[in-house]
Amino acid sequence: xxxxxxxxxxxxxxxxxxxxxxxxxxxxxxxxxxxxxxxxxxxxxxxxxxxxxxxxxxxxxxxxxxxxxxxxxxxxxxxxxxxxxxxxxxxxxxxxxxxxxxxxxxxxxxxxxxxxxxxxxxxxxxxxxxxxxxxxxxxxxxxxxxxxxxxxxxxxxxxxxxxxxxxxxxxxxxxxxxxxxxxxxxxxxxxxxxxxxxxxxxxxxxxxxxxxxxxxxxxxxxxxxxxxxxxxxxxxxxxxxxxxxxxxxxxxxxxxxxxxxxxxxxxxxxxxxxxxxxxxxxxxxxxxxxxxxxxxxxxxxx
Amino acid sequence: xxxxxxxxxxxxxxxxxxxxxxxxxxxxxxxxxxxxxxxxxxxxxxxxxxxxxxxxxxxxxxxxxxxxxxxxxxxxxxxxxxxxxxxxxxxxxxxxxxxxxxxxxxxxxxxxxxxxxxxxxxxxxxxxxxxxxxxxxxxxxxxxxxxxxxxxxxxxxxxxxxxxxxxxxxxxxxxxxxxxxxxxxxxxxxxxxxxxxxxxxxxxxxxxxxxxxxxxxxxxxxxxxxxxxxxxxxxxxxxxxxxxxxxxxxxxxxxxxxxxxxxxxxxxxxxxxxxxxxxxxxxxxxxxxxxxxxxxxxxxxxxxxxxxxxxxxxxxxxxxxxxxxxxxxxxxxxxxxxxxxxxxxxxxxxxxxxxxxxxxxxxxxxxxxxxxxxxxxxxxxxxxxxxx
Ligand SMILES: Cc1ncc(C[n+]2csc(CCOP(=O)(O)OP(=O)(O)O)c2C)c(N)n1
Ligand code: SF4
Ligand SMILES: [Mg+2]
Numbered sequence: 001x002x003x004x005x006x007x008x009x010x011x012x013x014x015x016x017x018x019x020x021x022x023x024x025x026x027x028x029x030x031x032x033x034x035x036x037x038x039x040x041x042x043x044x045x046x047x048x049x050x051x052x053x054x055x056x057x058x059x060x061x062x063x064x065x066x067x068x069x070x071x072x073x074x075x076x077x078x079x080x081x082x083x084x085x086x087x088x089x090x091x092x093x094x095x096x097x098x099x100x101x102x103x104x105x106x107x108x109x110x111x112x113x114x115x116x117x118x119x120x121x122x123x124x125x126x127x128x129x130x131x132x133x134x135x136x137x138x139x140x141x142x143x144x145x146x147x148x149x150x151x152x153x154x155x156x157x158x159x160x161x162x163x164x165x166x167x168x169x170x171x172x173x174x175x176x177x178x179x180x181x182x183x184x185x186x187x188x189x190x191x192x193x194x195x196x197x198x199x200x201x202x203x204x205x206x207x208x209x210x211x212x213x214x215x216x217x218x219x220x221x222x223x224x225x226x227x228x229x230x231x232x233x234x235x236x237x238x239x240x241x242x243x244x245x246x247x248x249x250x251x252x253x254x255x256x257x258x259x260x261x262x263x264x265x266x267x268x269x270x271x272x273x274x275x276x277x278x279x280x281x282x283x284x285x286x287x288x289x290x291x292x293x294x295x296x297x298x299x300x301x302x
Numbered sequence: 303x304x305x306x307x308x309x310x311x312x313x314x315x316x317x318x319x320x321x322x323x324x325x326x327x328x329x330x331x332x333x334x335x336x337x338x339x340x341x342x343x344x345x346x347x348x349x350x351x352x353x354x355x356x357x358x359x360x361x362x363x364x365x366x367x368x369x370x371x372x373x374x375x376x377x378x379x380x381x382x383x384x385x386x387x388x389x390x391x392x393x394x395x396x397x398x399x400x401x402x403x404x405x406x407x408x409x410x411x412x413x414x415x416x417x418x419x420x421x422x423x424x425x426x427x428x429x430x431x432x433x434x435x436x437x438x439x440x441x442x443x444x445x446x447x448x449x450x451x452x453x454x455x456x457x458x459x460x461x462x463x464x465x466x467x468x469x470x471x472x473x474x475x476x477x478x479x480x481x482x483x484x485x486x487x488x489x490x491x492x493x494x495x496x497x498x499x500x501x502x503x504x505x506x507x508x509x510x511x512x513x514x515x516x517x518x519x520x521x522x523x524x525x526x527x528x529x530x531x532x533x534x535x536x537x538x539x540x541x542x543x544x545x546x547x548x549x550x551x552x553x554x555x556x557x558x559x560x561x562x563x564x565x566x567x568x569x570x571x572x573x574x575x576x577x578x579x580x581x582x583x584x585x586x587x588x589x590x591x592x593x594x595x596x597x598x599x600x601x602x603x604x605x606x607x608x609x610x611x612x613x614x615x616x617x618x619x620x621x622x623x624x625x626x627x628x629x630x631x632x633x634x635x636x637x638x639x640x641x642x643x644x645x646x647x648x649x650x651x652x653x654x655x656x657x658x659x660x661x662x663x664x665x666x667x668x669x670x671x672x673x674x675x676x677x678x679x680x681x682x683x684x685x686x687x688x689x690x
Contacts, residue, residue, distance in 0.1 A: 095376025
């Protein structure tokens with residue numbers, strides 16, 4: 001019979017290995033502004049992982065946010081980052097993309113920002129099939145300003161400006177995108193980390209207007225105003241109520257208060273982007289005379 | 303550097319002010335334009351939409367002016383020279399992202415072909431009622447530069463200057479045309495590309511590890527990195543530090559916003575531009591700009607024929623305002639006469655600078671037409687009689 005050796009090992013590394021997401025984040029800005037249990041950070045993590053896996057040149061990747069809690073994401077990602085004005089992330093990103101066509105441009109913002117004040121830009125960018133990946137955090141509320149009603153607040157849910165419950169019908173965001181012409185439309189919740197990451201990785205590699213809606217808990221406001229418990233309670237709600245139905249008819253994706261949430265990939269179409277249509281059209285009409293903007297942009301060297 | 307020949311339509315042309323402005327933009331190297339149609343400005347983008355595909359430029363008609371201005375700010379961060387074009391109602395919508403451009407220090411040009419306001423006002427008729435809005439229209443404290451051409455030739459020449467100033471100072475530059483100048487057709491001479499001086503976007507030479515987007519190493523204007531060159535910088539409309547990171551404090555607000563003001567105010571002597579004539583022994587000086595400067599010239603001739611010593615100060619750069627010169631003149635003249643197609647806007651600046659040392663006469667016009675020169679002449683004669 002042998003006796004096991006006893007003793008204490010002291011060979012700790014001087015520095016722990018870097019967090020796998022650290023290369024994609026502005027670590028000097030951590031801790032971030034988000035509340036405990038908030039879903040936004042999870043989505044940033046999934047996006048960063050997807051970026052890494054996708055193999056895109058990070059030097060050519062830009063992220064643009066509007067204003068809101070979700071809109072702070074551009075400030076933490078270690079890419080060229082633009083924190084713009086409320087609702088204008090998509091048109092700002094449109095200028096960025098058209099100004100230097102080789103850029104990979106992602107818009108990361110909130111439901112209020114993108115479908116309320118920025119709703120017109122959202123549908124027009126989808127209509128044009130502008131080459132943008134749009135990550136929309138849907139927490140059913142205006143978080144940053146204190147829990148006011150959003151165009152996504154489910155019927156009967158409470159918000160600070162609908163203290164007796166919301167009576168305005170909300171947008172079905174995937175349907176709004178799909179019916180406006182988006183090339184790629186998907187929805188997940190913050191619970192679906194692996195699926196969301198996989199979807200984002202795929203979406204990064206597609207082109208055209210790509211919408212990924214992520215249902216995220218806002219424990220501080222939405223959950224509190226509606227007595228839905230903590231962020232963890234939000235996650236168990238998703239666990240029990242999210243159903244995956246790839247290819248579902250987007251008309252059937254409306255979200256009712258505390259009812260089932262249909263997730264999956266609904267649209268994945270190969271179709272020409274704004275820039276491809278422009279190049280193809282001018283090439284045909286103007287022939288040799290057409291000079292497209294160089295991929296590296298219209299910047300003139302001094 | 304010299305202008306890219308692809309954008310320069312060298313020769314003598316018969317162009318309206320809108321077309322000339324568009325040609326000026328292309329000659330200046332503008333290769334991104336986003337806009338939304340509105341009379342009397344639309345011809346500028348119509349011209350550009352036709353010619354851009356031949357020179358590697360991209361024009362996009364956006365869904366509104368909020369989007370147009372936002373797209374221009376975005377495009378400018380790729381290093382492209384970018385412009386948008388509008389008139390009063392659209393100018394109001396652009397104020398939001400003009401503020402963003404000022405805060406992020408984004409070079410760009412905003413053309414406003416003024417019509418009568420407020421609101422939808424007089425869609426196809428002249429006004430000069432946006433001159434204060436150009437200066438103060440977005441919330442908070444910031445500085446812009448504004449230019450006002452008086453002819454199609456100047457619409458061409460000054461548009462190039464507008465782009466050059468935007469690059470030099472990293473500010474949105476307001477190009478304040480008016481319906482008359484925009485729609486008037488005259489001879490416009492476009493020089494050879496080699497005779498057109500353009501200021502290219504200066505890119506930082508620092509390696510990414512040493513670069514901070516709002517650090518000032520001497521001077522008042524930070525170095526620029528464009529998106530996609532590996533700098534991985536951050537910029538925001540929030541009050542920010544040298545790294546471009548938000549800092550919510552009174553101290554950071556002071557250093558961040560103060561510099562936005564200082565970089566223009568501190569260099570105002572070099573930016574200010576006016577044309578002066580007959581002011582040496584003048585009893586009365588007329589201060590005018592845009593189309594009204596041309597009407598005023600006629601009034602001045604008439605007044606001189608009646609023996610009044612009247613000088614002329616034509617404002618070319620409206621903002622920053624030529625404070626120093628107005629202050630000097632206020633000590634020697636009896637009165638300023640300020641005709642403008644609004645109910646008295648720039649006259650407020652003249653009054654401020656005159657500081658009560660001479661009379662200041664506002665000659666207003668609500669818009670829809672230019673002044674009857676006789677009305678201006680009458681005011682000059684009245685002011686001259688008091689001064690003499
Ligand atoms: C023009 C303008 N109007 C209003 C606001 C105030 N505001 C800031 S964030 C926000 C709502 C953001 O909601 P959402 O996009 O859903 O983001 P969340 O905070 O929920 O992530 C509002 C109304 C603003 N910043 N600018
Ligand atoms: S208020 Fe809500 S959305 Fe905003 S950070 Fe807190 S939990 Fe997240
Ligand atoms: Mg929200």
